[in-house]
Amino acid sequence: MIEIIQISDLHYGSEFREDLIENIISYIKKIHPDLVICTGDIVHKGRVIQFKNVVQYINRIKELSNFIAVPGNHDAKNSGIIFFEKLIGPRRSRLVLEDKDSIIVGICSARDDMAEGMIGDEQLDWMGRQFDRNLEDRVIALHHHLIPIPMSGQKFTTVRDAGEILEFTNLFEIDLVLMGHRHVPHAYTISWRNSSSTTFLYCGTSTSNKVRADDSPSFNHIFLNGGNLEVYIVNSANLKKSLLLERKEQHTEFIRPRKTRIEHLLASKVWDE
């Protein structure tokens, strides 16, 4: 079994909240996950000063856990990808955890000053070569969406070549795809004809006030074990956990991301005013 914390869209430099990143670091310290993955937009404008300031938090997480980050469109603004690679990590990477029977691959969907994303043939080819090991749990992380999600606005949010990557997840029997981008927690599971399943999991903004409607900043706590998957959304402010998805042996028995979110929004004090 592999235990993962997914954080996303930290947006250092705009509406970033230090109290939330401190909460997340203390949560990571407490549970000792096998891996922390950040699915992009670590900084808001790709500025070198933003990367220099946020790296203190990233380094503290790296001291506590394995760590992978992929760049988001905001990291890539103003040629910021250079500083991302210098201070945070490579734009694409692979982590093999032999003892956990797991392989995790992070890919770069961000392009300089472009809001939409793309993977490209060369990277797709590279991605294929990373899954050369027959390990049980297979995870891909990227910033942009592969499938649009509800209540995330009407902008174009998917990578241009989403079809190629979706087919890849089927062919390579990927268990889990992690994404960020629109600050909306959500999940889909596709059961393929070859009887494998892939869950597409989206993370909210973990450390900023850039939420949609009256949502809370949040991160995902994930347990993946040979096709079985359990995901909790954790509120970054009070660390309250709610079950988002439970998938058992290629079959999703319980999934209610939209219901959870709508209930949360309807419970908002906004309606009393």
Ligand SMILES: [Fe+2]
């Ligand atoms: Fe973002």
